[in-house]
Amino acid sequence: MARAAVRGRLNWTLGEVVELTDETPRVRTIFLEVPEWPGHRAGQHVDVRLTAEDGYQAQRSYSIASAPEDGRLAITVERLPDGEVSEYLVGELRRGDMLELRGPIGGYFVWEAGSDGPLLLVAGGSGIVPLMSMLRHRRASDGTVGARLLYSSRSWDEVIYRDELERLAAGSNGPEVIHTLTRSQPPGWKGYARRVDGAMLAEAAWATASMPMTFVCGPTSFVESVAGGLVLLGYPSNTVKTERFGPTGG
């Protein structure tokens, strides 16, 4: 087991919003300039805190989308129905605004290039964000270990980082990217068109003999169903790491 890093007290700090990119109609990436940012590991997250003038506060966690090698810190936020923080971050926040955050946070749900074994990533909706950090990190470090992404989205328009995933997959040593679209599919779609189930995992996952390291992220029900399915396929449960995002729109 790796030795634990002492990082000192986790303090709130301010980052400046330097760029905003719309990934899909409801999803936006926020690029931040954070003074004295200590760097991060793929899979970690930041806590974001908003304070209203009367002192009312709301706090949420957002996975870091950028690779550790990237110049700027990026988080990707999905606007949730009735989400008071996500609505602000996706709808109101502007370049030049300051955002209070603390991080990087996490150690269990982290992947570093140079780790053993092929990588299996299973994402449900916005669960792709920390896994994208891992894929970007793998590419930036010229990773040669095999990687597969099984990514469940409602429709082709809602696939986050869609074009970049295509480019990554097409690159040398690129990851294998397998999409499933659960609600609607574009004309001529030949890929999976249903929720991730045991049969799909059996086809898409690495053989257990290759001793993969697996990361599953997304809504709670998705994560628990997928993790359970992988364990049924024979994946040792300590090799399947999970991060639940709580409920999101069905």
Added chain:
Amino acid sequence: MEGEALRLDGNAIAGTLGEMFVQEMTEARIACKGCGNVEPVGAEHAYVQAPGIVLRCSHCDEALLVMTRTAGRHRIWFPRSHWLEMGEPTDS
């Protein structure tokens, strides 16, 4: 929304644990007094929409940790955890 959808995991409380512990806590291993299972904190079930935070054993649902915050002070309780273990600190 099903109530289960509220269930998160130890990753969700990493920031709050970071207010109390200097070491990263999601990799810390915690032993359940109820069923004896040992898991990383990141893998256990966390309930954060409550007057306090409750971390429950992912095997038997016993309350491993409870965290409350009152008047600027944090308190952490260990109702059904047997021990908490983390790696020796590195320099960086």
Added chain:
Amino acid sequence: MGYISRGFRGKRASEREDGRLPPGQYLEDRFPVLSAGPTPHTPPDEWSFAIEDETTKLRTWSWEQFRALPSEDIRADIHCVTKWTKLDTSWEGVSIDTLLDGVEHNATHVLAFSDGDYTTNLPLEDVLDGQAWVAFAYDGQPLEAEHGGPARLLVPHLYFWKSAKWVRGLRLMDHDEPGFWESYGYHIYGDPWREQRYAGD
């Protein structure tokens, strides 16, 4: 206090309802779901409600028997210790007065117990005289599991953690014994109008 985020006000309802908001509370339109553990799903044929003392079950009702008891409509403001207040919530339930009617006891307090490990304590006098119910419907619909269904305790004059979800009975006590949140530092009584959130308030 944190950095004031330009343009952020949150999703709180905008009208002020002076006089109906206890100190430190804000108005909430939605009905937030809070939980300390997994949601139980007890089917009606396995459900029962008990009045017991420290040694025996004095009275029990099956779901059918419970639903055959006289019930009433309740309209109440509810106040959560996490600072939200929801006004004019409507419920249907059986009064604790009905459930305790004819039960002989010397109790001064009650401990409500639920599926899972949740408990909460109250003075007996706070659950009598039309102040408390076992509620099985909210807003005209059967109470959803995430909000405590099939039935929850409803004691609107105290912070809502006292309105135990998934309630299965009341234990009559001759002393006050802290329940779940009370054991973790929350106020033993919990009056929102005196802002009794934590022990020592």
